Amino acid sequence: MHAKPTSTQIRARVALAAAVASIALWIGSAFVPAVLWAAVVGIAVEPLRLRLLRLLPHRHALVAGLITLAVVAVVVVPLVIAITRAVTEVDGIAGWINGARAHGVPVAAWVANLPVGSAQLSAWWTSHLSTPAGAAEQFARLDMGTVIQRSKSVGHNIVERAVVFAFTVLTLFFIIRDHDAIGAQFARAIDRAFGAAGLRIGRQITLSVRGTVDGVVLLGMAQGVFMATIYAFAQVPHPILLGLLSGVGAMVPFGLIAVMLIALVLLVVKGAVVAAIVVGLVGGTMSFVVDHTAKPALIGGATKLPFVWVLIGIIGGVETIGLLGLFVGPAVMAVLILIWREWVADDAAPIPTLSDAGPRKPS
Template sequence: MHATTTLAQVRARVALAAVVALAALWIGSAFVPAILWAGVVGIAVEPLRLRMLRRWPGHDMLIAGLITLAVVAIVVVPLVIAVTRALIEVEGITHWINDARAHGVPVAAWVANLPVGSTQVSAWWTNHLATPEGAAEQIARLDMGTIIEKSKSVGHNIVERAVVFAFTVLMLFFIVRDHDAISAQLSRAIDRAFGDAGIRIGRQINLSVRGTVDGVVLLGLAQGVVMAVIYAFAGVPHPILLGLLSGVGAMVPFGLIAVMLIALALLVIQGAIVTAMVVGVVGGVMSFVVDHTAKPALIGGATKLPFVWVLIGIIGGVETIGLLGLFVGPAVMAALVLIWREWVAGDAVGMASGTSAAISHLGQ
């Protein structure tokens, strides 16, 4: 014989559940970004998982492992290239500093090619860098203590992000392997808590994340490849590294422009001013077209999200929570727009007119 549950007991259970949930969130708060990242990647690779599952039915463990390894390779390989290149550059800078202290730094050839201020820059260089004493004095002005402290901070951040990345990879494996069970449980929980409106919002968020991955990551990588080719033809130093940075920068608002300005500065230093202008125009036009046509079409097309909301979601998300905001921001905006549309079209938040009318009928 089952005892009757009183209203006080229901409220107590809800309060207990809320306390337990908040305690769990507090304890695991350091891993929330990793879980969100794993969820974003899991949503993005779902079409690939289904395609592989049709080819190899019943091999969920193998498919999860292959997808996880592919994601790790996509992240780690470019990172290794960038770190290797950076270490080489650091070694070169160290040799340059030692040589400057011993022999001074002759006026660079590119100074004569500057369109403005060539005489002034040459005079300053001769007085402050051309002799060993002047170069040593300028180098001594660098705040080495601050540089060391910054290096320690960077090292700490690298270790912290490495731990988050490792946990993200672990979570991604289980999310991909148990995708069907997780989706079924989430759908059941959302349906019990919010009904059909919650299911529609969840579907909207899912579509938004997938569209953002296509519109931000894939287009960003494509832009990076194109810019690497342009840099190579233009004679920019380290075209592969700058192309990689351009691809990453293209995922962030105005990031590609910032990397491209570095490439243009390197061309100007070499005296290739006309080439720098051509690269700037081509890269700027490509960035403008992609940011104002292709990205909004891919991100907003799947969810019918207006361009202005896509832009607010991306920029606001990055400003608020960093790179993760690229995907979370548009998803939140997509859910907000859906709630607004249903509220305007119906009699209650999250209810279409027909649903609201049906509920009213049942209550009579």
């Protein structure tokens, strides 16, 4: 029979556990984002996992493999399309620059259609770009050494992100396969450490992450499809690529507007000013409505998180820790609001206000 640990032993165990956990986080710090991403996706696809398990009972590994492959396809296929298009565009731009250096660049037809500054821009263009000498001088200002250096940096970042993505996929498979066991262990640990309040906080985090995925990822994909359709009708160059970029941009605050501005510039360059106005009005209205109605409803609805806290969580999270902050930020805000509401809950005697305070009569 083991003796009950003393308070000194308990404190020593806690200190040892904290030290080991800190060292483990330090060693694996490079993979913490991958684990967090896998946890976010695992929480988001939990309803799908349960549906598949009803169709394939006791086939946890198969269900995990199917969901993981689906997630990989959703991420990789658009990425491959975007990279392919980008490589094609880079080749076209390089050929255009070589032609401009050899023959100059005639003043574009859309310059004459500008409502303001047409004459000034036309004069500058004629002096600096129309002749081969002027065009060669302007394009010679491009620092090719800097471009090459940045290209190497981009290549290094791509390799690093690919490694992290591969580890995320691997972690996601095991999280989905062993979801029940992992969830039970976390619930037991939280209950032992924090009691019922900790379990409520865990549930709030889960609801917030799932609501954020619905409000950010799914709505972003829908906005991307909608904008690709609008771009195609307006005859914007490369509507599919811009639609993909719009879908990704819609997940980030003001990202969709930035992509849409590129499309508007392309339309103005073509001389389609009316089409640019229509795309700007339709896209801007859709973005405003989604960002101020549908997105806050999906993110804050499940957790009853006010819109202003949803906005702070999203923008502050992205600014602080990048794209992962889209999901971590609202979850942190949801937990903060839950703690505050429980702290000020009216479950005891009425709390006196400042107006009730006054000089006490001597007893």
